[in-house]
Amino acid sequence: MADRDEEFEELRPLLFSIAYRILGSVSEAEDAVQDTWLRYAGSGIRPASAKAFLSAVVTRISVDVLRSARHRREAYLGPWLPEPLLSDPYQDPERAAELADSVSTAALLLLERLSPLERAAFVLREVFGFGFAEVAASLGRSEPACRQLVARARRHMDDGRRRFEADxxxxxxxxxxxxxxxxxxxxxxxxxxxxxxxxxxxxxxxxxxxxxxxxxxxxxxxxxxxxxxxxxxxxxxxxxxxxxxxxxxxxxxxxxxxxxxxxxxxxxxxxxxxxxxxxxxxxxxxxxxxxxxxxxxxxxxxxxxxxxxxx
Missing domain, CATH: 3.10.450.50 (Nuclear Transport Factor 2; Chain: A,)
Incomplete structure (x- = not known):
């Protein structure tokens, strides 16, 4: 059990960062990560890859939460903005540009235009660099379907993106x-x-x-x-x-x-x-x-x- 705790804690920053980009909410992302832990701890499963397994679980939970949150956001009084994030706990030098761009308020608002599945597929593939097989396993869809989800999401993001200062x-x-x-x-x-x-x-x-x-x-x-x-x-x-x-x-x-x-x-x-x-x-x-x-x-x-x- 101690090994499992340590394994989860090492992956917690990644899990939170995935959930936050799907949900745009710090509190909901933290809840999704906690729910992921409870399911993992109670399952008795020893997956071949804890990263792949836990990323899939937190993604599915986040998609479900986002679907219900959509109704609340439609009835929200005035403009809706994502909850402010002061620091991203997950760092990956090889994907630093994608991670930084995807957490900006402007990018999160563009992500709001996507369907929950498009958003999750885009986050996993374009932000975190997951392979399409991993995306498909996380979303319970075929690889060709996930390629279509990512392609549609990328078009929507590119169409709505305003050029921001790079320096x-x-x-x-x-x-x-x-x-x-x-x-x-x-x-x-x-x-x-x-x-x-x-x-x-x-x-x-x-x-x-x-x-x-x-x-x-x-x-x-x-x-x-x-x-x-x-x-x-x-x-x-x-x-x-x-x-x-x-x-x-x-x-x-x-x-x-x-x-x-x-x-x-x-x-x-x-x-x-x-x-x-x-x-x-x-x-x-x-x-x-x-x-x-x-x-x-x-x-x-x-x-x-x-x-x-x-x-």
Whole structure:
């Protein structure tokens, strides 16, 4: 049993990473991995390849969870975004590019367009490099059927993909300058970083304050919103902590007590920010740390703005 425990723990990072890319949810991925362990521990099976066996189990569980989650997401209030991932536990130097690209918020949103089977087949084959025989065993489909699933998924992904800046260092440097400008709160300073059609997307799920319908479009509109929030948020002790989120430049916003208010990811193309995606729903932030009362933060920020206006 000890050998089995050790074997599973060695594979846990891979299993979580597969499940997260299929589900777009940290909590659901963790549950899928735990369910995989329970099935493995209780089966008495000693497979020839623990990696192949456990990957197949976690994939099947994740596909089943995704099918039921689809109905909840269709009824979700406002924009839906994946749960933020601060670090990917699975590392493979030979597939570093595929792993990094597939965990970005933009890629996860593209994966949402696929059927559960297409998504799972794409993740196993294109992200983790599984052979088609392994994909077929995981999905309970023939190899030709899995080749078709991957081909369809690849077309959908390529059709929806926007070209993002490849140079990580340049993206990180732009993000640093952008967050410096955000802290200053000057509209003109912010505008230089924003693409003309930039989108500010917020996922509150009806459980936290939200602007409009959760979407603001256009550089001038986005800059004005950010400028209005920056200074009063800082005045109430709010902190913007630059941080990689889903492998992208981003930030964790914290209240004066250090609790998480929201997370941001920045999509960058051609040297400009084309999307800012904010996760505000507290249910999606609990794994990041203690969560703030976003309603209270907004009230305090609003009062600080009124004080500024009356000064």
């Amino acid at each position: 990580r260092r340049e993206c990180d440097e732009l993000a640093v300058r952008f967050f410096d400008a955000f802290r200053e709160g000057a509209v003109d300073d912010l505008l230089q970083f924003l693409a003309a059609d930039v989108q500010l997307v917020g996922d509150a799920g009806g459980k936290a304050p939200q602007w409009g319908r959760g979407l603001i479009v256009g550089a001038r509109n986005v800059a004005a919103m950010l400028s209005a929030l920056a200074e009063p948020f800082a005045r109430i002790g709010g902190v913007v902590e630059p941080h990689q989120v889903n492998g992208q430049p981003g930030a964790i916003f914290r209240d004066a007590a250090g609790r998480v208010v929201n997370t941001w990811t920045l999509d960058i193309a051609d040297g400009q920010i084309v999307a800012i995606r904010a996760v505000v729903n507290p249910d999606k932030l609990r794994h990041v740390g203690p969560v703030a009362d976003a309603w209270a933060v907004v009230r305090e920020t609003t009062e600080a703005r009124k004080t500024d206006a009356g000064a």
